[in-house]
Amino acid sequence: MNSLTHQRPASRRRFIRLLGGGMVLAAGGALTGCSTALPAAAVQPWQNADAESDPRRFMLAHALLAPNPHNRQPWIADLTEPGRIHLVCDGTRLLPETDPFGRQILVGCGAFVELAVIAAAQRGLSVSVVSFPRGVPAPNELPKGIRVATLTLGAPGSATADPLFDQIVRRRTNKTAYVNDRPLPIALTAAWADTARAFGLRTGFVAGDTAMAPIRRITRESYEIECLTPRTWLESARLMRIGPDQIAAHRDGISINATMPRLMYAVGMFDPMEVPERGASSLQRVMDRWTPFETGSGYLWLAGEDNARTTQLKAGRAYVRLQLQATAAGVDMHPLSQALQEFPEVRASFEALHRALGVDPASGPVQMMARAGYALAPAGPSPRRDLASMLRA
């Protein structure tokens, strides 16, 4: 039974409304009017990326700012060979329940690689990227500690600066409510299509209430399934970092920093390990927090011609470029991945979403889908671990 059920209605109702649930809690501060300013140490990597003088450290200080699922930051950089970076997937930072095949983890690794390449170009260095130099992993299992890519630096002057470089430290995944019905610049959607093509991928943008309605419904349903499935809910619950101390200690996961949930957590009235149940008010209140996630100008999707491991990496490389292009245009983005996940309970949502987007999953499933538009409130940077913690020298 929920530990909150014995509380009295007015304060309890308000408390639960404020609490929301799961990943939605990340937006709690904006919803409650409380400050969501994170501890300075947790966001320091966004401030000092440019301070690195060594080229490989400069690349990595930017790469670690990449978007990645549940902010797991599943990367280790092996610098033992001069002039090279071996990107190793940190096997302790996978998401075995919501991402059982490690697909989303690889998308995040792809984004890491792309930011490293953009940062190298800023220093005039080209990069040759070899994916899975020690062999491509099986489609349904990501071995712990796999070498995801080797980046080899070119000679000084071998690259020119990438105009997207300046956007790396400005990029945010904004999880607050967006304006509805405001079209995006045509130049941006055209640039997105060009970027996807450059990686051999396809992209589309779904706008307008009629086309967005089924996507809103499917994303909501799939989130509900994720919340009701104890092992997937608990995977997220274990990654909740509640209050400045936990956020500063972990610098990853799902940050919850609004005053009310922190207070209630401190007095034992908020237990993230409590799984929502169908028919119970706990589920309704969690789902109420989903509403802002149905706002926006439309849904951007990105798919390949297949679901190969190399395609998943390329999707991450392309996705972060799409988001940097959006950032440059003043447009916000927020991935919604529940219906793209591979655990069996969301299979029907997976099929329904692909039908709604007009993508045949047999010829390349959607790798990323994000709502896009103009957020009503700006988002701050999300926590990052220090570069030193991910280096193997």
Ligand SMILES: Cc1cc2nc3c(=O)[nH]c(=O)nc-3n(C[C@H](O)[C@H](O)[C@H](O)COP(=O)(O)O)c2cc1C
């Ligand atoms: C593969 C992938 C899947 C993601 N899926 C979701 C999602 O379903 N819901 C969500 O709120 N954010 C999602 N995100 C965004 C991450 O939560 C976000 O990148 C991370 O918390 C770091 O924040 P930042 O992008 O602002 O640096 C996803 C990101 C990636 C790369």
